[in-house]
Amino acid sequence: MGEDRAANSSADAEQLAQRYRSLVEHTPDGICVHEDGVVVYVNRATVRLLAAEDADQLIGQPLTRFVHPDSVSAMLERIDSLEGEGSASKPTEMTLSRLDGHTVQVETVSVRTPWFDRLAYQVVIHDLTAQRTAEAAQRKAEQHFTTVVSQLEEGVVVIDRNGRIESANPAALRIFGSNPSTGDLTGSTIDDLPLVLLDANAKPLPTARHPVARTLATGETITGYVFGVDREDGQRRWLSGSSRLLNPGDxxxxxxxxxxxxxxxxxxxxxxxxxxxxxxLTGLANRSLILAQLAGALAGSEDLPVSTVLFIDLDDFKVINDTLGHAIGDTVLQIVAQRLQRALRAEDLVGRLGGDEFLVLLSGAPRTVDLDSLVDRVRSKMSEPIIARGHRIEVNASIGVTALSSEEHRTPEAVLHDADLAMYRAKTNRDDALGATRLPNSTHAS
Known part of the structure; x- marks a missing residue:
């Protein structure tokens, strides 16, 4: 019975040893055993790593033959530090010399381990080639990215969760008014910068309301927003921006x-x-804008923003063009436009329909006496003599007036027609220029 148990125990030990040898032979990391500085065992991975044809090329050789001279001294110190069975060195990088003359970067761990009836050194060797290649590729990609970003005309700023700037490219420094060669925003917050943020309407924009703050808070990508910066040098720059997480999964x-x-x-x-x-020519609203403003007023609520429309036509303006030339005629139109704006209130809108015709939209709801006074003031201002290139020119105007009601149903074209008609009535009543001819739909001429 005792002999059977011993035989079984020996068989189990042999089977376990065989499994260990199989594991060592097929592991992707190199395994090397050296004793007294001489290689006594290598697995298949070590043979491949050192570019040998088989294990016989390595076994019996001095260990230092396969170690780059720059790594020999540190390796020997690590070996000397391993005293008792089971003691192991820390993972250490070193350079090995292959049989084909090339070198290979590896990470090694040496363990003091039993070898038959004595102690030897077992070394686990991990090839760093793939890792170094990946690291080099990553460094190259980072350098490429950095180069590209640094050359962009678009500003790029990376901001951490606490609102601090981790990096900013030269374009961002330039846009913010910093000197790209000396300025460095790293570690600053937007509040630290010598500038004021503005929203798209030029109103102060608190940092907490800037879209990048929303991106940091919610992870949302925001594109195509417009904001401004008032810089320390007094310049205002308008920017079109986008913000997104640098690593969306984090x-x-x-x-x-x-x-x-x-x-x-x-x-x-x-x-x-x-x-x-x-x-x-005059800088006034053109026909398109003035009629659009009239249409908007007619489409508004019961409280019409426009109460009265004035149609103004210069009398005998064609004579000025025909006798004095179009250049003087243009000067007359420019002066008339300036006088119209001075005679009216800031809230009134005056536009040029074309030629010598002007349209005025009066705001509010003036009383009849106030309206008559305003029309007289406009006519008086426009009748003042004009001096143009040495010529003294007197310009009179005919003014048609049509009032709008809170229940207005006319179209802009109908209102314009009525005002135009009132103006022609005024022309035919020049002998009674201070009077008023009333027209249908609350329209009258002055």
Whole structure:
């Protein structure tokens, strides 16, 4: 019975040893055993790692033959520090020399371990080639990204969860009014910067209401918003921005805010909008804008923002153009436009319909006596002599007046027609210029 148990125990031990040898042979990490500085065992991974054809090329060789000279001294110190059975070194990076003349970066752990009836050193060798390749690729990608971002005309700022700037590219420094060669926003908050944030309507924008704050709070990506900055140098820049999380899957991710300077574009667009709605000669509202304002007033609530419409036509203006030339005629129109604006209130709107015809939208609800006084003032201002290029020119105007009611049902075209008709009635009643000819629909001429 005792002999059977011993035989079974020996068989179990042999089976366990065989399993261990199989595991060591097939592990992807290199396993090397050295004794007194001489290699006594290597697994298949070590053979491949050192570019050997088989284990016989390695076994019996000095261990230092396969270690780069720069790593030998530190390796020997680690070996000397391992005293008792089971003691192990810390994972350490080192360089090995392969049989093909190349080197390979590895991480090793040495363990003092029994080898047959004595102690030897077992070394686990992990090849760092793939890791180093990946790290190099990542460094290259980061350098490429950094180079690209630094060359962008668009500002890019990374802001952490506490609202502090982690990085800002040169374009962001330039847009914010900092010197890209000396300025560094890292560690600052937006509140620390020498600028004031503005919303799209040029109102002060608290940092907590800036879209990037919402991105940090909710993770939401926000694109195409417009905001402004008043810089320390007195410049106001308008920016079109977007903000998103740097790492969307990370709840603690920083946010990246990118923005383009649209100051010139915004100014150009406003200029185009102004040109599209204003008369190029006089600067007054053009026909399109003045009629659009009238249409808006007629479509409003019971409290009409416009109470009265004046249609103004210059008498005998064609004679000025024919006898003195169009250049003087243009000067006359410009002066008339200026006088009209001075004679009216700030809340009234005056526009040029074309040629020598003007339209005025009076706001509020003036009393009849006040309206008559205003019309007289307009006529008086326009009748003052004009000096243009040495010529003294007297200009008279015919003014048609039509009132709007709270229950107004006329279209803008109908109102314009009635005012025009009232103006022609005024022309035919020049002998009674201070009187008023009443027309249907509360229309009269002055």
């Amino acid at each position: 709840p603690h991710s920083a946010a990246v805010s990118s923005f383009a300077d649209i100051t010139e574009f915004r100014a150009s667009r406003r200029q185009l909008e102004y040109q599209a709605t204003h008369d190029s």
